[in-house]
Amino acid sequence: MHFAYPPRKASNPRPYLPRTSRLPGLRRSRLKVIALAGLAFLALVYLVARPSGGRHGAAGRRPPSGSPPAVVVTVLDEKLYSTGYLDAVRENRVQYAEKHGMLPGCAGAVGGYKAFFANVGDYDLDGAPGSWTSVVAMRHALTTFPDCRYVWFLDQNAFIMNPKLKIEDHVMKASKLDGLMKKEFPVVPPDSIIKTFSHLKGKDVDVVFTQDKDGLSTGSFVLRNGEWAKFFLETWFGPIYRAYNFQKAETHALEHIVQWHPTVLAKLAIVDQDVINAYSKKTNGVEYKDGDIAVRLAECAAVGPEACEAEAQSFVQQWRKAFRNS
Template sequence: MHFALPPRKTSQPPPYLPRASRLPGLRRSRLKVIALAGLFFLTLIYLVSRPSRSRNAVPTPRVPKGNPPVVLVTVLDETKYSKAYLETVKENRMQYAEKHGYQTLLAKVGDYDLAGAPGSWTTVVAMRDALTKFPDCHYVWHLDASGFVMNPKLKIEEHIMKAAKLDELMKKDVPVVPPDSIIKTFSHLKGQDVDLVLTQDKEGLSAGSLIVRNGEWARFFLETWFGPLYRSYNFQKAEAHALEHIVQWHPTILSRMAIIDQRVINAYGKGGKEEEYKDGDLVIRFPECTAAGAQSCETQSQVFVQAWRRVFAST
């Protein structure tokens, strides 16, 4: 009887076949969830434990270096003033700026796109342009073309904008628009917190001579003033009445504004005791002067032009 022999083992092993995973699909999903949860908690721990200064960091505002200390801005309107008169205005601004290391921005009506607003709005855009062209200046001083700098010895940063000086000059708890505005200047405002300085006359706030401190607030103020709503609104005195409006209805602006005596930066050629120019004042203005005739700016200012030229030449 013959028995079947078992198959012989080959000397060549069969090809390798990978073993099937021992982890079922459900178990793999659970591991992924656990891994993601762990990553989440590690991230959370990092966010909670990192230094508070990093979490609450706020971009540091850019601090102007004061180069130049002041930019003197004047808008030249050739439809309102004669060319000879405007040449005198430019001479005055440039000589005063040169004495103190200031810069000037002498803009013309038509230099900027006012989006259909009257040409007098050039004032606001020119001040904004000054901040762009001179980002390191400390102050922008707008002086209307109806006036002249008369005392070259006085510096804006010392005569007006020094904190201690502003504490002496600013009028507190007075109606913003005289005589009976219910909105009044802040009684607790300190000179170091003032970013806008201007004066009043018998008509209200005067934008003919005002100073803005360079910074984020100044940009906010000028953007607000030049807002499309105010440009399109039919204010009787355009940007001047728009200024009165935003000052009274925007506490953010009122809280940074100081009103000072008119003669400090805005004396008039004619007026009452508190507003009429006296020798030694910084500025004289002729806000009601005309383009021609007996009341022209050129005629009214002639004596004072001769005076400032003598004074400038002697200093």
């Protein structure tokens, strides 16, 4: 026989006995002093061990060394796209990483960029759509490269076109971000009452997104490594958001988080699309032009993988030529 709750104990309570003073007053006083000293010690331990509130978390924890300076993360759907197309995507990321194989002033290949690939189906999403893989893959990349400085997520329907541009200079450099980020700007266009912070400085930004005509875009964004990044990804991947059945899954979940959680908005910058997320067609956003760091085939997925592969051919030729000449 199974019980929903433990069976009750026997209902025969002991008779009430008034408390008596068993300890002399002096002994009670000493115990009080010991108890207070113990509490003071625990408080000291807490103050030493608690998170410092800074970007990298616990006091005394070594911040990321910046090796590698950036990791490019891409999620591939091997059941949807052909082997030839995905090989071109992999080649694009690997060659870009190899172009930035060492940090200036460093001997050898220390600090080279890295390319990180995950596949749809690699992680347990607890029934959520496969597009949520991008969030888990970012978290996995931070675990694999705990000393990296930045993680750049780039959709499989995108190609890096300008190998000369580096994420840490082109996007995340504080002085550059000060001029790039949109302040007092609606988080979800066109008229969200929640806007980016007017006083935010580039040095305090931990994640950079763009917008298209539909809202925030999750196809290309940059995240700075640190304790806040882990908090952000854990929040975004929270079970309540995965189970809510948003129309656009992780994208609409992100828009909800940004508008309702100031701790996220306080670290977020929105930049123009062509900074990291230009589109192959201007129907739904800013169109790619020569010199932009990347191009996304944003609309082909709605038609089918064959459309993406056909549209990608000219861009594959372009980036290969650009990489050879760089």
